[in-house]
Amino acid sequence: MKVRMILNFGLPALESERPAEPRVVVSSRLFRMGEVAEREGLWTRWGWALVTAVVVHAGVVAAGMAMPASAPEFPPAAEEPELVLLAFAPPPPAPSSGAARSVPVERAARPSRPRVARPVMETSIQPQPKPEVVEPPVDETPPVANDAPSTPEAVADAPADSSPVPSVAGGVVGGAVGGTQGGIVGATGTLGDAVGLGQVLRPPSVLKQPRPDYPRRAKSEGVQGLVLVRIIVGVDGEVEAEHTRVLRSIPALDAAAIEAVNRWRFTPAIGRQGKPVRVILELPIQFTLK
Missing domain, CATH: 1.20.5 (Single alpha-helices involved in coiled-coils or other helix-helix interfaces)
Incomplete structure (x- = not known):
């Protein structure tokens, strides 16, 4: 420790100065x-x-307390994936016999393209009389004689005309009647176990319906009218061509009608025992020049 000592020594007083007062030091x-x-x-x-x-x-503490407290910032949460459940819609119900019959009629009502003459087909399925096709013993008889009674009824039910005569009129230029009863037979063969529409639980419906080609000669001569064709739809839905025949004939249009209906495809008819059966159908094919 440093000790500083101060010694106060008196200096000789000058004559001109006042003598210093003595200081008391403890x-x-x-x-x-x-x-x-x-x-x-x-x-x-x-x-x-x-x-x-x-x-x-x-001051720092006071300034910190005066500032508003800011909310703590948290990192953004990761987005969770959204689970979406997809459900397939059930298949549409099978069309009923009424719907199957109405579809071809709507197609026939569509206007044809301009400058192109195409036949308008009416494909409503005509009911087959029960006593006519149920019994197989008719195999040995000529097919023309068996089908003759059913022809007037089928033509009367055709949507093209209500009476049988006007439905086939105008087949040839000059006013001659274009259709003949009995017609021509597309091929030989027996009906076998084929049944009518009245003996099935579910009638066949059309899957494929190619339009017939209008014969060039008939088109140039202005031949038009209705050709009534009888077919047999097999258990596989295909037309048995060997049994196709014309019930109401227009000679210039018969071949085109037969060739077209043989290419049609149907769903198999279901019999009363729940199995596919062969069924007889009568199809009116209307040829019209627009």
């Missing part, structure tokens, strides 16, 4: 003057620094 403080001075310097040096630090910290 002997106990004489040797402690350096320590007191050091303590006074320490407070002077650190006191203001301490006060300044306290003021600065207080």
Whole structure:
């Protein structure tokens, strides 16, 4: 520890100066003057620094409390995948016999393309009389004689005309009747176990319906009219061509009608025992020049 000693020696007073007053010095403080001075310097040096630090910290704390507390920021949550369940719609119900019959009629009502003459076909399925096709013993008899009674009824039910005579009129230029009863036979063969529409639980419906080609000669001569064709639909839905025959004939149009109906395809008819059966159908094919 440093000790600073201050000795006060009296100087000779000048004549012009006033003599200094004597100072009283306490002997106990004489040797402690350096320590007191050091303590006074320490407070002077650190006191203001301490006060300044306290003021600065207080200001910082006050400023922090005055600022609004901001909400803590969290990282964005990852998007969870959305589960989507897909359900297939059930298949549409099978068309009823009434719907199957109405579809070809709607197709026949559509207007033909301009400058192109196409036959308008009416494919409504005609009911077959029960006593006519149920009994197989008719195999040995000529097919013309068996089918003759059913022809007037089928023509009367045809949507083209209500009476049998106008339905085949206009077949040849000049007003001659174009259709003949009995017609021509497409091929030989027996009906076998084929049944009529009245003996099935579910009649066949049309799947494929190609249009007949209008014969060029008949078109140039203006021949038009209705050709009534009888077919047998097999258990596989195909037309048995060997049994196709014409019931109401227009000679210029018969071949085109037979060729077209042999390419038709149907759903198999279901018999009363729940199995596919052969069924007899009569199809009116209307040839019309637009």
